[in-house]
Amino acid sequence: MKFDRRTFLTLGLGAVAGGAVGINFTPVPWKLTDDVSIWTQNWPWTPVPQTGETSYKQTTCTLCPGGCGVSVRKVGKRCVKIEGTEGHPVNNGGVCLLGNSGLQYLYGPDRVRGPMKRAGRRGEGRFIEITWEEAISEVAEKLAKIRAAGKPHTVACMTGAQQDTVSALFARFLEAYGSPNLFKSPTAWDTQRLSARLMCGLDAAVGYDLDNADYILSFGSGLIDGWGSPVHHLANYGAWHDPDTKEKAYLVQAEPRLSLTAAKADAWVAVNPGAEGPLALAMVHVIIADGLYDKNFVNSYTTRFEDWTDPDGRQQAGFKRTVLENYSPDKLAKITGVAPERVRKIAREFARARKPVAICGTAQGDQAAALYHVMAVQALNALAGNINRPGGMQILEAEGPFPWPDVQKDAKAEKGLEKPRLDAPAAKPYPLADGLIHAFAGAVLAQKPYPVEALLVAGGDPAYFLPRASEAKKALSAIPLVVSFSPVFNDTAMYADYILPDDLYLESVRDVPSPPGLVPRVVGLTRAVTDPVYASRPAGDSLIAIAKAMGGTVAGSFAWKNYQAALKQAMGGKWRTLSSKGYWIDESPAPSWTQLFGGKRFSFCPTPPAGGRTGMKPQPLVVDIPGDAKSMPLLAVPVKSMQLENGQMAATPFMMKTIPDTVLDKADVLVVEVNPQTAGKLGIGNRKAARLATPFGEADVLVVHNEGVMPGLVGLPCGFGHAGYSRFVRGKGANYHALSGAVADPLTGHDVAWGVRARLTQA
Amino acid sequence: MIHKEEGNLPRYGMVIDLDKCTGCGACMVACQSENNVPFKENETNKLDSITWMRIFKVSNGEPFPGTEMVYLPRPCQHCEGQHPGHPPCTSVCPATATDYDHATGVVSQIYTRCFGCRYCMTACPYLVRYFNWWDPHFPADTEKYLSPDVSVRMRGVVEKCSFCFHRFQRAMDKAYYEGRKELEEMEYQTACTQACPAGAITFGDLNNPHHQVHKLKDSPRAFRLLEKLGTNPKVYYLSSKKWVRKACDNEMGKEHNKYRPKRK
CATH class of the missing domain: 3.40.228.10 (Dimethylsulfoxide Reductase, domain 2)
Structure with a gap:
């Protein structure tokens, strides 16, 4: 055969075509890409979750007051997923984003891993680990000392808004100890x-x-x-x-x-x-x-x-x-x-x-x-x-206090309880005042009517949620002894001398009061879905231990073996249903009008209990937000959303992922919503940086035009600007509460501010 | 490959009722916690924030107080394409790392095959695909909550919604064990469907007349995202608001409805 140009070209092209076809049919390149992918992915630091037997355990979520039944999927001993409990009267299988990400709290970087004692300055967040024995004895000793000095009334206590057995135990402790200063955040x-x-x-x-x-x-x-x-x-x-x-x-x-x-x-x-x-x-x-x-x-x-x-x-x-x-x-x-x-x-x-x-x-x-x-x-x-x-x-008629034995009070307690409350001067002008938590910080800083020696924080996060939060932080710094029972490093825990971490709702048993406004009433129970992950303890047990260490009538008022015993007694007849089913539902029919009112009537113009004979006539009250309308022509209003905050806990890392960039900007700057008409007058364009000033503070913000906001208002998202927690939420955006002040209701004196005066200037 | 039985096989799909959706975000977090989705310190850059399910806010843009808003949850649309098995992403993948499962209609992502060229991300018109720019990091003891059903992805691979395919596999395992070859409607449900408090998400076999989605997809309120592209997605949306249907479809005159399945 002659090897001419034609043969050369034929063979050459044939080889190219054959190669092209071949490369598509030979598995070698595909196998190579596959192998390269696999080889480059076998890194020891990429976690490989362990397998194990799957099981489901039921508990009640306490991250917000909603009282949902949740079902925790476990693989071996690990909790891997939280889902809603099917058929639960509150949520019937549904679950919100906070409840869903509860495991990020359970295993997450926000947890307080054991009893802590402050090592740095207040608010700095430096703590050293101590043993439970040290924690209990040191706190009890300090509280006993204040009591021995005849100043039991100078110890204040804050509980969450929910009236559960733990809050009730703290109220009981204060009564036995001899202080009238129980504070809780009032709600609608x-x-x-x-x-x-x-x-x-x-x-x-x-x-x-x-x-x-x-x-x-x-x-x-x-x-x-x-x-x-x-x-x-x-x-x-x-x-x-x-x-x-x-x-x-x-x-x-x-x-x-x-x-x-x-x-x-x-x-x-x-x-x-x-x-x-x-x-x-x-x-x-x-x-x-x-x-x-x-x-x-x-x-x-x-x-x-x-x-x-x-x-x-x-x-x-x-x-x-x-x-x-x-x-x-x-x-x-x-x-x-x-x-x-x-x-x-x-x-x-x-x-x-x-x-x-x-x-x-x-x-x-x-x-x-x-x-x-x-x-x-x-x-x-x-x-x-x-x-x-x-x-x-x-x-829904109240069921009365928990059926516990009477509180034992000695002379010291009686004397302490007779003292005026810390908020008494602030509450004076308001006929229906019953505890003004927003006056707490002012009273502490003014040392009036008396200096506060100690504060027990059994619930809530005053350093974050109190209006004028900067003042609250100053007040916390001024109190000689601050004890927090928070399971997480929240903003207040940063100011504590001792943190005696509570369990989470996945680790121990406690009651969950019926969610506000829900009909019918459903009382829930949390259960130990897992062994405590860290060295935390139920707050009820810590308190009982402190009371026992103090001896005398204080110990006498807490004669239970442990919190579980107190809880069981408090739940009374409900306990059997609660412990077997996980919740108790009020099945009694709603009383008719005759049964409900009994001889009484619904009064359209009721007479307030503290005097006044004319009856409370209806008033078209508009809560006025004080401040200079000239220098602060706008009104900043809080924007609340479940994605940012619900209840007293900050958002989880998962929740932060759901927050759109129209709420938190790339540079972690708070985004405020302003009507384009208002923004136009101020000359601030869409997505432009600005400085927000209120009478109580300033913050860098990004203005986003939003047609859904009334002209003249500035929508300020709530839930940002935490000083506590882990780096996944800390320091992002600004805290609405720190920028706002309290406005008292003319009757109750409670803070009913719906906004704060504000000014926006181009940055 | 010839798929003769294509018409009878299950085609898993989703119907999301925008009239019911409250934009609460439960689906997003349920998805993240089910699928070991990583998180990082700053999630504000939405281009590198991995959210298989993401909620978009759509406004009618009318001035105050005529403003209206809806929330639009967007999982992977699991496109069927013009012929079964031709979604935009699979045909461009050089590594066969994304595949169309002819037995379920689910578009998969096989992490160990992906070498991170991100061609699929450009091909996807719904932006459902995310690239792992960093290694996943699980701070404190959060590694403990990782589910063994879903592998943790490393840096350099693309990931996306799988319709919780591991749940399908588990359900099928159980069915086979019990001597069945078909699943009941409630045996296979995605994590987002299960979590949605408002019951806005319905999931099931679009081909099965006994499944709710089969009926819902033919509702006069039903539409699909960017239908004009002919991607033939298996995620349907329901809305009674015309402006919503229009905004999501981005309809362009006659092109609209061209690719829409014929109603009976």
């Missing part, structure tokens, strides 16, 4: 309870049967932003929007900002901030004027609706006349900012609905509400005749 639920006491004359919590309501008028309550029992309401929301659901609820949201709830509601009423109460009154006016109220209920079970005679024999204007004469939607339009026609339309829809209900407690309900607002909303419910009716407002 406390205001509603107070309102029920005034209007219904009953010591009762207020609940709303939203599962059965068909028209929900929400005065700023963030039904899907973490209000009450968040997962329960999210499930309700889903059910209302299911094509197969027959009974749907129509949701009207009155709020100045397009919150998630407002965005997802059937109607959004952009009411002026702080004017929810007046809006409710304007609706009351329409319902009375149109005669749309439940006449049976109003005539037979209420009082002071019509004009009435006071004990001095003077004629007093009744609720009806006061409202009709003063509070028409037209007259209040200027305050509420809502067109009278819209008010009339909604009020009529509400009154004509089959099962309407009005709810209150803004955002997550974790802040006290203005009493006049709550009373106006409860008047709406009374006019609708929905009290204790399916779908209505429920009066």
Whole structure:
């Protein structure tokens, strides 16, 4: 064969083509890429999770007050996933993002791994590990010393908002020890309870049967932003929007900002901030004027609706006349900012609905509400005749204190308890004050009425949540002995002398009170799903140990073997159900009006217990935010969302991943929402840096234009700016509470500020 | 390869009801904790923040107070493509690291095969794919909560939503053990579906007339993301708001509905 040019080309091209085809058919290159991938991935530092037997254990989540039943998937001894418990009366299988990421708390870098003693400056966060014996004896010794010096009243204690057995034990400790200074953060639920006491004359919590309501008028309550029992309401929301659901609820949201709830509601009423109460009154006016109220209920079970005679024999204007004469939607339009026609339309829809209900407690309900607002909303419910009716407002009578033996008090305790509370001077102007936690820091710093020697922090995070948090931090630094029982290094724990870490809800047994507002009541129980991961101990046990170490009547008041024994006694008849099922559900039927009120009536103009004979007439109160409107023309309002914060714990690393860049910017700078109209006037473009100033502090922010914010307001996300916790949350953004101040309700004195004066300047 | 039985095989898909979705974020975290998704100190750069399921906020852009907002959870859309098995990402992968499972319709990601060229990320119109720029780090004892069902990914590989395929495998194992070859609807559910408090996510076999998704996907409220691209996704959305359907479809005149399956 002649090897010419043609043969060369044929063979050459053939080889190329063959090679090209071959390379696609030979496995060698594919095998090589695969192998290279595998070889470059076998690093010893990439974790390989161990296998093991899978099991599920039930407990109740305590990360927020929601009280969800959670099911923990375990592989061997490790907890690997938290899911909602199917069939649980609160959450029926659903779970929120905080509950879902609970294991990041259990195993995470935020945990306090054992008893600690401060080694650095306060707030610095440097601690040394000590033994439990040392921790208990040192704390008990110091507390005994203060008591021996005749100053038991100078020891204060803060508990969380929830009234569980642990809070009750701390209250008991303070009583036996001899101090009146028990503080807890008041919530909107406390205001509603107070309102029920005034209007219904009953010591009762207020609940709303939203599962059965068909028209929900929400005065700023963030039904899907973490209000009450968040997962329960999210499930309700889903059910209302299911094509197969027959009974749907129509949701009207009155709020100045397009919150998630407002965005997802059937109607959004952009009411002026702080004017929810007046809006409710304007609706009351329409319902009375149109005669749309439940006449049976109003005539037979209420009082002071019509004009009435006071004990001095003077004629007093009744609720009806006061409202009709003063509070028409037209007259209040200027305050509420809502067109009278819209008010009339909604009020009529509400009154004509089959099962309407009005709810209150803004955002997550974790802040006290203005009493006049709550009373106006409860008047709406009374006019609708929905009290204790399916779908209505429920009066859930309190069960009384836990059935524990009486507290033993010696002379020292009696004497200490007679001393005025720390907040007594601050509480003086307010007839219905019952503990003003926001006055605590001021009292400590002023050393009036007396210097505070010690503080036990059994719940909450005052260094973060108290208004003017910088002042709270100064106060914490000024107290000689601060003992924290926090399971995590929260902002307050950074200021503690001793941390006696509590267990998490996955490690030991404790009760979980019924979630606020939930109908029916469901009391939960946490269970030891795993052995304690670190050297933590139930706070109840630590306290009992401290009391025992102090001896005398203090020890005598804590005669239980351990916290478990106290818990079992406190739960009484519920214990069997609780320990076997994990929750106890109140199955008793709602008492009828006659049973509920007994000879009493619902009073539209109740007489406050501390004097005043004229009755509390409805007031279109708008909580005024003080400050100079000229230098601070804007109003910064808190933006609460479940993604950032719910309850007293900071967000987890997983939650931080869900936060969009329209809330926290690349440089970890807080993003504030401003209406484009307002931003335009200030000359601040979209996504432009600015400086936010309030009378209490300043922060660098990034301004994002948002059409959903009322002009003149600045939406400030809550949940950032922690000084405690791990580097996954610490130091990101700014803390709203540090930038805001307290504004006292004229009746209760509780902080009811809905915002803070602010100024935005171009950076 | 010829897939004669394609029409009868399960096609797992999801229907997300935007009317029900509250944007709470439970699905995102349920997904992260189920699938050993890594986290880092700063997650604000959304281009390198790994979130298999991500919630987008969509606004109608109307001025106050006419503003409306919806939240749009976005998992991997598990595209079917114009012919079964031709989603945009699989055909571009040089390493066969992403594959289409003809038995379930799930688009997989095989980490040990991936060498990190990120071609699939550019091909995906839904931005569901994420690249591991760093080695995963689990601080303190968080390594203890890692699930053995899902391998932990290392630096240099792409990852994405798998419709919790390990749950399918577990369910199938159980079914085989019990002598069955088919799964009941509730036997295989994704972590996000299970966690959603509002019940906005429905998951199941789109081909099975007994599954809820089969009916829901034909709802007049149903639409898919960027349908005009012809990716034929197996994630359907429901919304009663026209502006939402329009915004998510980005519809362009006649092109709209071109690739939409015919309704019966």
